[in-house]
Amino acid sequence: MSEQPVLLDSLQMARFVARGFLRFDGVVPDEINRQFLTEVGEAAEPEPGRKVMRAFGELLGQAEIPEVAAGAPLSATYPQGSAIRRLLDLPLVKGAIESLAGPDPIFDHHFLHVTFPPAYHEAGGGENVSQHTHQDSTVDPSKGFDLQIMYYPHKVTREMGGTRFIPGTHLRKVSEVALGRYQNMRGQQHMVCEAGTLLFLHNGLWHGGGVNHADRTRTMFKIRMNPSEPQVRRWDMTTLPAPNPRPIFYVKSAQPETVESILMAPEPWFEQDTGRLEFVNRIKLWRHLSGNLGYDADHWMSRLENPARA
């Protein structure tokens, strides 16, 4: 019998709402990482004239990862004893999924992302480039979100590229790779990490695969899931503090880390005016997830919703 889930606390939830991701380094045991890499298998050596996509297709075909239609319960997606089933049963993973996606999420899709080193591109006559930055799926105006898990089963160095993502971009309503023109943004991060690292992503977070300059393939496994019930008050609610408005603008000393300080922290790429609209949109998401429709941080909504000036 698997252990009880470890739910996220309120500060972790606030970080996810503000930045669109939570990162857990090296939390998947090595035994599971090794099992997963064995289940995936190795890519065949590069051959002159063989395109990268063909080598990739062969690898996808041999991997012991099930083909699953969208809409199945996530709990029924992976066989007992498989590496991914064991990963999903880790208390931290179960707790993060329940906190963010709610109980009994629905499997959407998964994919084995493999980024090939230069030798494969040279052999196949293709160009070794990074993936354009994009938001997954399509324009998504819904109030809640889908959860994506990115699993890094082996160590990733900077030379290997890593997943690039831009914290805080998840609340923008854009159309997939329409934003591909933005090659670089201030504050962008690259997933350089130890084996067994997990990234939990809001489906709106802008990201792309980095170019691999190393001499081995880079592997990342992604699972997307949909909530089956409203994502309201699913985290450890005993950690939710009572609202405690803080001074704004004219502040004489550093203030403690709170839900409000996290929600009101800007990102380096923020434009000066729309950065404030990002704060408003974070407050709206926190209202939805906490079930407190009157919640505010730093007076942004109270000022706008003042009934005296409606």
Add this chain to the structure above:
Amino acid sequence: MTRQKVLVLYLANSALDSPVVAWAVYDGTGETRPMAGDNDDPPYRTGADALRDGWRLFQASQILPHPRGEEFDLAYLKYEFFFEQLVETVA
């Protein structure tokens, strides 16, 4: 032969001397191959710094009003400036 290099800067507001928050480079000479994620540091601090370094501005985004009811909707970066350099290359 003349080839074009293009620099796209996204600034923190509509002023050309405001800070760079995002950027892209496209090199028509083929000497370099800029791509997504290739640099974590902006090439210039502001758009005006690019002008001083010889880049010619040829397009700037408009400042548009906010449709009623959509005032808080955010999508693409707002303050986009296109610059170019014309470079002589060997045939």
